[in-house]
Amino acid sequence: MVIDDSRAMRLILRRIVTQLGFEVHEAGNGKEALDLLETVDPMPQVALIDWNMPVMNGLEFVTAVRSDERFRQMTLMMVTTESEHGQIVRALAAGAHEYVIKPFTPEAIAEKLALLGLVPSGIV
Amino acid sequence: MALTQHEFAFVSGLVRREAAIVLEAGKEYLVEARLLPLARRTGTVTVSEFVARAQRERVIADQIVDALTTNETSWLRDREPFTAFTDSVVPDLAERRGPQHKLRIWSAACSSGQEPYSLAMLLEESVRTGRYEILATDISTEMIERAKAGRYSQLEVNRGLPVPMLVRYFDRVGTEWQVAEALRRNVSFQKVNLAAPLPQLAPFDVVFLRNVLIYFDLETKRSVLRRIRSLMRPDGWLFLGAAETTIGIDDGFERVVAGRASAYRPRAATTAPVGATRKG
Amino acid sequence: MSAPTTDDLHAITEQVWLSYLDPEGVNPFLPSSEAPESPLVIASVSVTGAWEGHVIMTFSEQAAELASAALLGMEADEVTPDDVADAVGELVNVIGGNVKSLLPDGSLLSLPHVVTGDSAGTAKWPATVEICRLQGSWQEEKIAISVWTSKSAGEGS
Numbered sequence: 388m389v390i391d392d393s394r395a396m397r398l399i400l401r402r403i404v405t406q407l408g409f410e411v412h413e414a415g416n417g418k419e420a421l422d423l424l425e426t427v428d429p430m431p432q433v434a435l436i437d438w439n440m441p442v443m444n445g446l447e448f449v450t451a452v453r454s455d456e457r458f459r460q461m462t463l464m465m466v467t468t469e470s471e472h473g474q475i476v477r478a479l480a481a482g483a484h485e486y487v488i489k490p491f492t493p494e495a496i497a498e499k500l501a502l503l504g505l506v507p508s509g510i511v
Numbered sequence: 512m513a514l515t516q517h518e519f520a521f522v523s524g525l526v527r528r529e530a531a532i533v534l535e536a537g538k539e540y541l542v543e544a545r546l547l548p549l550a551r552r553t554g555t556v557t558v559s560e561f562v563a564r565a566q567r568e569r570v571i572a573d574q575i576v577d578a579l580t581t582n583e584t585s586w587l588r589d590r591e592p593f594t595a596f597t598d599s600v601v602p603d604l605a606e607r608r609g610p611q612h613k614l615r616i617w618s619a620a621c622s623s624g625q626e627p628y629s630l631a632m633l634l635e636e637s638v639r640t641g642r643y644e645i646l647a648t649d650i651s652t653e654m655i656e657r658a659k660a661g662r663y664s665q666l667e668v669n670r671g672l673p674v675p676m677l678v679r680y681f682d683r684v685g686t687e688w689q690v691a692e693a694l695r696r697n698v699s700f701q702k703v704n705l706a707a708p709l710p711q712l713a714p715f716d717v718v719f720l721r722n723v724l725i726y727f728d729l730e731t732k733r734s735v736l737r738r739i740r741s742l743m744r745p746d747g748w749l750f751l752g753a754a755e756t757t758i759g760i761d762d763g764f765e766r767v768v769a770g771r772a773s774a775y776r777p778r779a780a781t782t783a784p785v786g787a788t789r790k791g
Numbered sequence: 792m793s794a795p796t797t798d799d800l801h802a803i804t805e806q807v808w809l810s811y812l813d814p815e816g817v818n819p820f821l822p823s824s825e826a827p828e829s830p831l832v833i834a835s836v837s838v839t840g841a842w843e844g845h846v847i848m849t850f851s852e853q854a855a856e857l858a859s860a861a862l863l864g865m866e867a868d869e870v871t872p873d874d875v876a877d878a879v880g881e882l883v884n885v886i887g888g889n890v891k892s893l894l895p896d897g898s899l900l901s902l903p904h905v906v907t908g909d910s911a912g913t914a915k916w917p918a919t920v921e922i923c924r925l926q927g928s929w930q931e932e933k934i935a936i937s938v939w940t941s942k943s944a945g946e947g948s
Contacts, residue, residue: 392902393881395862395874400866405842439900440883468888470665472683473896475674486674488665489885490810495669498588502673538817545816665889666806685893686802711864 388412388427390420390448391466396489398399399475402467403493407506411476417443419452433505435487435496438467452456453482462503466490466491472493514539518546518562522546526566526579529530534579545578551651552620570725573584573663584625591636592750595769597633600748604716612617612644617715619705619739620723621647624658625667627698628690630719631762632676635694646712648703659700661690705735722752729760740777749775795893795938800925803889804936807882812861812929827851827926827933831911834879835904836887841897841916844940845916846887848879854932855879876905890938898908916944 388401392415401411412427414420415474417440419504424430436499438445438459445465452458464476474487516521522542534542543558550561553571565571580675587593604614614634618627627647634643649655668677668688681688690770703709705723718739740763743749749764750772751757757764757775764775808820829946831854835847850858859878860867870878880903891900906914920937926935 393877393884394879394926395859395881397865399907403531423810439902441902468900470683470889470892471896472678475678478680479674487669488676489888490853491669491809492666492814494585495666495671498585498671499669501590502587502671533816541817541819664802664806666809683892686799686889 388414388420388423388433388434389432390414390417390440390445392416392440393437395443396437396466399494403496404435404500405492407410407497407500416440417445417448417451424452424458430458432460433462433464433500433503435464436483438465438469439475446478449483451476462505464499464503469474495499514543514558514562518559521566522575523578526576542579542766545734546575548651548653549574549578551653552622552649554650554704574579584622584667586625586629586676587673588671589721589753591770591772592719592755592774593629593633595772596630596717596750597637599769600717600774601634601637605749610718612642614717615713615715616643616645617712617742618645618647619689619703619718619720621649621658621700622654623663623667624654624661624690626671626719626721627658627681628661628694629672631694632680633682633699634697636676643697645698646701646715647698648701648705649702650702654703655700655702659695661695662687663689705738706731709738709742712742714747715742716744716747718743718747718749718750720751722755724751724755724760732760736764739766743777745777745779747777751775794922794940795890796922796924799890799893800886800923800936800938803886804925806889809883809931811882811885820927820929820934822925822927825926825933826935829853829912832865832875832879833906833911834883835906835916837901837904838855838887838891838894838898839901840899840924840933841895842940843943844869844919844922844938846890847916847937847939848883848886849937850879850893851933852906854929854931855907855933855934858882858934872907874900875907880905 389397389411391397398411404411412423412431414423417457436445436448437459439459446468452463463483465483466487470488478486487495487499497506518540519539526534546558550558555561555564567576616630618630621627624647627645631645647658664687678696680691684689709745720739727735736757758766763778765778767774767776804820809816813819827849828851830852832850833847834851835845837845854872855875856867859870859875862878863874884903888900891898916939919941921937921939924935924937
């Protein structure tokens, strides 16, 4: 699942993960993503999450997902311009598993997904 | 030294055929900037000479395509050798040598430094390690200086570096990230040309020599492997790139399986039981 | 923490270009003294909190279309005004976010804001002063990136 308020960024991420063999759901903010999670089956393996979004930001989304037992299996990867040391620590403390700083190249996304065991490293 | 029109035409034709990338006239400076470090690394003095070699040697042509199509080195992208290092090699050496032994690791073509620092981070995280020191060498003075500074762009730290390691071992410095002083203290750097007689270095427990042999012809490969073997402990470990091997080149090494990776060990060592090796 | 400089903007811009607009590294952004001319497209993000100011990208209309096409993987003549607003908005968001990392902790980034048409040529950011600027050309078209700080905040530090 790709959660970003920018359509351009959703498109870029969709293109990258589609090439890696994923099927993609899109949401424009954290609230939309939570609503989407109630309807999609099977649950997405991984969410790529922007931080700064209207309505519900990425950190709030991570906190909400981590407090819900049903989503325990889902891997959470921040993909954001927030790049201060302290911000990254905050996201990890809230329950994010990985973190990609914008700007990123397609290889960066693929390699991080491989580190998380979500893409066979041979494809990367 | 500028590329001639003919040389540039060869390179642009090559990347157009191989990678569908169009290099327009006027981009000579870009080709030179990208190829110079590579040329130096293979022991070629000028980019022109490197391009001339590419017209005869397929391996060099492939390197040119790579250099003009990808940008950054990844940290732990090829996970298998690193997993083998932490899961098999470090415990094996800890058992053989005892907790007081200082592990000596050689990153033999360290480029901009991702490999030696990755090894240092893995050793920091490995509970079985006591002390260690890493020697990182490269043929390029420019690369040695870069690696020693330990400063990486945002794009570089995005490449295959697990984020817990980023927050634990790096400090933010302006637009870049710098490897923490505590980690840099354990890594030393030296300019070394693997294709020439090597300086007298203390014996190593582990050598990483990945994606270097592919740059050399058979005779050079053989002499590089022989020289490296002479600087390894008899029960040490050598890691090569996934497409490289000692088989058919240097019989002094034996291939062993370590986790999901292949590693190479000086031949006598593989028959000696754990604990039976001489004290170092 | 020192204020962002033109060199910082250049480093950030190079990375954004390599990631999104010029992945092969064959069409880099080339700094020069020339500023973009009307008609313009202006994309900005504001920083509030510990530091107050704006990060502003000014594109010639053609540069904005080229950048949007490159980001979205489309042909330049296919992009709609909505595509341009979304794409240049995301570019300034990424550059602004990286500039923010150079600013004091506790600074917050706004959502991007894009202005096109006649009002773009006369846009002003009152009570602010420019602290650094990078301008130049990309595929012959002009783009400028600048950082502005609130006058009151500047006096305080």
